Amino acid sequence: MKVLVDRIRRDGKTLGNGILKVDSFVNHQVDSGLMDLCGKEFARLFTPLGATKVLTAEISGIAPALTTALHLGLPVVYARKTKPITMPDQVYLTLAPSHTKGRMVELIISPEYLTHGDKVLIIDDFLATGATILGLVRLAEAAGAKIVGIGALIEKTFEGGRAMLEALGVQVESLAVITSMDDGKIVFNE
Amino acid sequence: MKVLVDRIRRDGKTLGNGILKVDSFVNHQVDSGLMDLCGKEFARLFTPLGATKVLTAEISGIAPALTTALHLGLPVVYARKTKPITMPDQVYLTLAPSHTKGRMVELIISPEYLTHGDKVLIIDDFLATGATILGLVRLAEAAGAKIVGIGALIEKTFEGGRAMLEALGVQVESLAVITSMDDGKIVFNE
Numbered sequence: 001m002k003v004l005v006d007r008i009r010r011d012g013k014t015l016g017n018g019i020l021k022v023d024s025f026v027n028h029q030v031d032s033g034l035m036d037l038c039g040k041e042f043a044r045l046f047t048p049l050g051a052t053k054v055l056t057a058e059i060s061g062i063a064p065a066l067t068t069a070l071h072l073g074l075p076v077v078y079a080r081k082t083k084p085i086t087m088p089d090q091v092y093l094t095l096a097p098s099h100t101k102g103r104m105v106e107l108i109i110s111p112e113y114l115t116h117g118d119k120v121l122i123i124d125d126f127l128a129t130g131a132t133i134l135g136l137v138r139l140a141e142a143a144g145a146k147i148v149g150i151g152a153l154i155e156k157t158f159e160g161g162r163a164m165l166e167a168l169g170v171q172v173e174s175l176a177v178i179t180s181m182d183d184g185k186i187v188f189n190e
Numbered sequence: 191m192k193v194l195v196d197r198i199r200r201d202g203k204t205l206g207n208g209i210l211k212v213d214s215f216v217n218h219q220v221d222s223g224l225m226d227l228c229g230k231e232f233a234r235l236f237t238p239l240g241a242t243k244v245l246t247a248e249i250s251g252i253a254p255a256l257t258t259a260l261h262l263g264l265p266v267v268y269a270r271k272t273k274p275i276t277m278p279d280q281v282y283l284t285l286a287p288s289h290t291k292g293r294m295v296e297l298i299i300s301p302e303y304l305t306h307g308d309k310v311l312i313i314d315d316f317l318a319t320g321a322t323i324l325g326l327v328r329l330a331e332a333a334g335a336k337i338v339g340i341g342a343l344i345e346k347t348f349e350g351g352r353a354m355l356e357a358l359g360v361q362v363e364s365l366a367v368i369t370s371m372d373d374g375k376i377v378f379n380e
Contacts, residue, residue, distance in 0.1 A: 021276040028277070029267045029303040032244075032259035054222075059268075062252045069222035070257075077219045078249075082291070086211040087218070101272070113219040 001041055001175040004153065005188050007034060008176055014184045018128070018159060019099075026125055026153065027060035038175055039067025042123060042151045045173045046072070049148040051121035053077055053114065055140060057096075057107055057132050064153050065123040072121075077114055079107040079136060088112070092142045096135030099128055107135045109143065116144030127152035127174055130161030137168065154178065157189065191231055191365040194343065195378050197224060198366055204374045208318070208349060209289075216315055216343065217250035228365055229257025232313060232341045235363050236262070239338040241311035243267055243304065245330060247286075247297055247322050254343050255313040262311075267304055269297040269326060278302070282332045286325030289318055297325045299333065306334030317342035317364055320351030327358065344368065347379065 013021040025031040042064070054076040056065035062078050069076035083091065087110050098105045114120070120140045122133055127150075137147055147170055155162065155174030158181070165172050180187040203211040215221040232254070244266040246255035252268050259266035273281065273296075281298050288295045304310070310330045312323055317340075327337055337360055345352065345364030348371070355362050367379040 015276060019276060023274070023276050023300065024303065025265075028270060028274075028300060029265050030256060030259070031265055032256055033263065035256065036260055059248045059252070059270075062249070063256055066220060066222055066225065066253055066256060067260075069220070070226055073223065075215075075219050075221055080218060080249075084213070084218075084291075086205060086209060086213050101274075110213070110218060113214065 001038065003034065003037055004176045005190065007031070008154065008186065012186060014181045014186060016184075018156065018181060020154065020156070020178070020181065020186070022154070026063070030063045035063045035067045038064055038153055040071050041175060042068040042173070043071030046121050046149045046151065046171070049121065049171065050119055051148050052119045053121070055079070055114070055120045055122050055136055056124055057081070057136060061124040064125060068121070068123045068151070077109065079109050079139060081105050081107065083108050092139045094135045094138045096131045097129075098132070107132070107139060109139045111143060114140060114143040114145050118143070118145035119148045120145045121148055122150045123152075125153050127155040127161045127172070128159040130164035133161070134164060149173070156181070191228065193224065193227060194366045195380065197221070198344065198376065202376060204371045204376060206374075208346065208371060210344065210346070210368070210371065210376070212344070216253070220253045225253045226257045228254050228343055230261050231365060232258040232363070233261030236311050236339045236341065236361070239311065239361065240309055241338050242309045243311070245269070245304070245310045245312050245326055246314055247271070247326060251314040254315060258311070258313050258341070267299065269299050269329060271295050271297065273298050282329045284325045284328045286321045287319075288322070297322070297329060299329045301333060304330060304333040304335050308333070308335035309338045310335045311338060312340045313342075315343050317345040317351045317362070318349040320354035323351070324354060339363070346371070
């Protein structure tokens with residue numbers, strides 16, 4: 001998606017160790033108009049799948065998942081990383097390594113909002129190792145829901161996440177695909 | 191705002207101790223269409239203020255802040271509660287008590303995204319004691335920005351937050367105003 005690639009080219013910063021800083025438009029400050037365009041594009045790509053829910057993980061998945069859900073006319077569920085007191089005692093919980101936090105984090109979903117029969121579209125900001133998305137897949141499967149598609153704003157192919165998702169046999173779409181960040185240079189697959 | 195009040199009436203649950211569970215449409219599962227209507231209403235109420243940025247706190251403020259920003263054509267900045275590795279060492283940081291977590295949490299903003307000259311509209315899911323919103327006010331003021339308005343989806347008047355915000359002398363709007371939750375009964379000020 002050209003507008004996103006151009007924006008990463010202009011405002012993205014490589015911090016070394018595979019870390020891409022996009023917090024001026026994705027995950028601290030959010031460009032609401034850009035996020036809306038990304039949601040619209042995900043909706044276009046995934047409309048035929050007939051999803052019933054958009055699923056993401058807090059925190060930085062919320063913005064793209066919400067705009068996608070808006071364009072699809074669906075609710076969005078975001079997995080929590082700490083259990084709020086408003087959640088029932090019995091939950092779906094899994095662990096996933098966090099790249100930017102350097103430790104395992106919990107992903108928690110209430111059984112109230114993901115159930116047998118749901119067709120789930122997973123949307124997240126990054127597809128890197130695929131670990132967070134696979135955590136969301138486990139939660140959805142635990143709830144008896146079916147994954148129908150996976151979308152990420154930005155894929156870093158050199159971290160191998162797409163291969164990890166292939167066994168699921170579902171449509172996987174990334175709006176900007178980065179094949180290398182060596183020596184601080186961001187190379188896109190266009 | 192009738193559609194939000196009606197929804198709280200239908201799906202909101204009181205858990206005692208002033209806690210209102212709205213995680214089926216606001217802060218775990220999000221009704222994207224409802225959130226868009228709320229954002230549109232905030233935009234209508236606040237357009238004359240000429241804000242340059244929408245400010246909120248992760249996590250549950252992100253959805254209403256994003257839809258408001260979309261309708262105003264503005265970027266949104268969400269204060270982080272843990273400092274990601276993509277953030278510079280020098281940040282604006284304040285502490286605020288979290289009602290639902292029962293402890294103090296940090297609110298952190300990068301100086302990159304809030305600066306002198308910014309006119310800030312704060313949007314959050316709840317106005318209860320006002321503590322989180324006052325934390326955001328302190329961060330904005332530390333950055334030299336000016337608060338021009340404050341909006342909350344749901345106000346609980348019995349927790350006194352509005353009085354705490356009055357000294358700021360800015361427009362404060364809540365889309366659903368709850369005056370009492372005694373004995374599990376939600377009473378609205380309509």
